[in-house]
Amino acid sequence: xxxxxxxxxxxFDILFTVLGIIVLFTxxxxxxxxxxxFLFFKYALVGAAxxxxxxxVLEPRFRWSWRVKVILRWxxxxxxxxxxxxxxxxxxxGMQFGHxxxxxxxxxxxxxxxxxxxxFFGASYAFQAIIGWSQVLASLFxxxxxxxxxxxxxxxxxxxNIVLVNFYFDVxxxxxxxxYLSMAIYILLWDFRRLTQFFFANQTVLPAPxxxxxxxxxxxxxxxxxxxxxxxxxxxxxxxxxxQAKKEYHLDITYPMEGAWTVQQITWQNDSLNxxxxxxxxxWNTLCFERGLxxxxxxxxxxxxxFDYEADTTAHRLNLTIGGKDSxxxxxxxxxxxxxxxxxxEGTMGQDSFLxxxxxxxxxxxxx
Numbered sequence: 001x002x003x004x005x006x007x008x009x010x011x012f013d014i015l016f017t018v019l020g021i022i023v024l025f026t027x028x029x030x031x032x033x034x035x036x037x038f039l040f041f042k043y044a045l046v047g048a049a050x051x052x053x054x055x056x057v058l059e060p061r062f063r064w065s066w067r068v069k070v071i072l073r074w075x076x077x078x079x080x081x082x083x084x085x086x087x088x089x090x091x092x093x094g095m096q097f098g099h100x101x102x103x104x105x106x107x108x109x110x111x112x113x114x115x116x117x118x119x120f121f122g123a124s125y126a127f128q129a130i131i132g133w134s135q136v137l138a139s140l141f142x143x144x145x146x147x148x149x150x151x152x153x154x155x156x157x158x159x160x161n162i163v164l165v166n167f168y169f170d171v172x173x174x175x176x177x178x179x180y181l182s183m184a185i186y187i188l189l190w191d192f193r194r195l196t197q198f199f200f201a202n203q204t205v206l207p208a209p210x211x212x213x214x215x216x217x218x219x220x221x222x223x224x225x226x227x228x229x230x231x232x233x234x235x236x237x238x239x240x241x242x243x244q245a246k247k248e249y250h251l252d253i254t255y256p257m258e259g260a261w262t263v264q265q266i267t268w269q270n271d272s273l274n275x276x277x278x279x280x281x282x283x284w285n286t287l288c289f290e291r292g293l294x295x296x297x298x299x300x301x302x303x304x305x306x307f308d309y310e311a312d313t314t315a316h317r318l319n320l321t322i323g324g325k326d327s328x329x330x331x332x333x334x335x336x337x338x339x340x341x342x343x344x345x346e347g348t349m350g351q352d353s354f355l356x357x358x359x360x361x362x363x364x365x366x367x368x
Contacts, residue, residue: 008052266284333346
């Protein structure tokens with residue numbers, strides 16, 4: 001029984017360390033449920049089992065075994081704190097969610113599960129900020145030995161909720177979020193006996209014993225200094241990284257035309273626009289400018305067309321490139337009235353002269 005317990009302890013120490021390393025080196029801010037993510041997970045399961053067997057067999061003759069365990073568990077807690085801090089920073093800085101006017105314009109039943117969830121979370125910045133600050137708080141507690149369990153206790157229900165959202169709303173980070181939930185639970189299992197005595201047996205629990213990792217005092221002080229520097233990096237770098245990503249994806253700038261507009265008038269000189277867009281009606285219904293320099297046109301009969309845009313607020317120029325097989329370029333000068341609720345665009349679209357007038361659209365979901 002002792003051998004089995006030791007094997008499981010070594011197995012999960014190695015497994016979660018390997019998974020953390022894999023995430024750090026393969027996560028490129030894209031989806032986390034890619035085929036090679038599942039392939040790496042299978043290899044990690046097998047590789048961790050082999051190494052755990054070797055560790056369990058050699059442990060009686062390996063006097064540094066407890067130090068290896070300390071290093072692996074230090075990595076697990078630090079990695080988990082870093083990752084969760086990154087997600088918390090993304091919510092606090094408004095990077096992960098936001099208003100999606102294109103989604104608001106679609107019938108509710110036509111939204112995909114993830115689009116529905118993101119529209120819901122993005123509707124309230126206060127809601128996502130509370131989740132973000134909760135993740136930051138839990139991560140800060142994880143970074144210190146004396147508050148590690150409190151951090152894991154806070155983090156488990158947060159991650160459980162996120163995992164359930166990811167699974168039942170088909171968000172493509174099911175695997176990674178399951179890693180993080182499992183790590184938080186595993187951290188609590190390190191002090192399982194003491195926690196059950198405190199919470200369920202109403203017993204007084206003494207502080208956990210602390211073993212000195214280094215024998216020499218100078219190395220102990222050096223390690224303490226390095227540890228504090230690492231904590232500063234782990235806490236601050238996620239906010240810097242998220243801010244840089246926000247700039248890269250042009251999410252740090254809000255243009256005055258951002259939002260949804262009901263098209264009241266649209267005219268052009270020739271008929272080439274009508275032929276290229278192929279509408280049954282020349283009427284556009286809604287024009288949406290999203291943060292991140294993209295948007296959509298809701299055509300009355302043909303549905304959505306997506307575009308990228310560039311805006312010069314000094315010269316009042318607004319250029320759109322409507323995507324698709326044959327892209328269409330709009331070059332225009334825009335005007336907004338004093339209340340910024342009426343938009344006029346005048347210029348060229350392809351070879352045609354172009355004029356559009358639209359009124360800003362409001363939604364009970366975000367404007368009430």
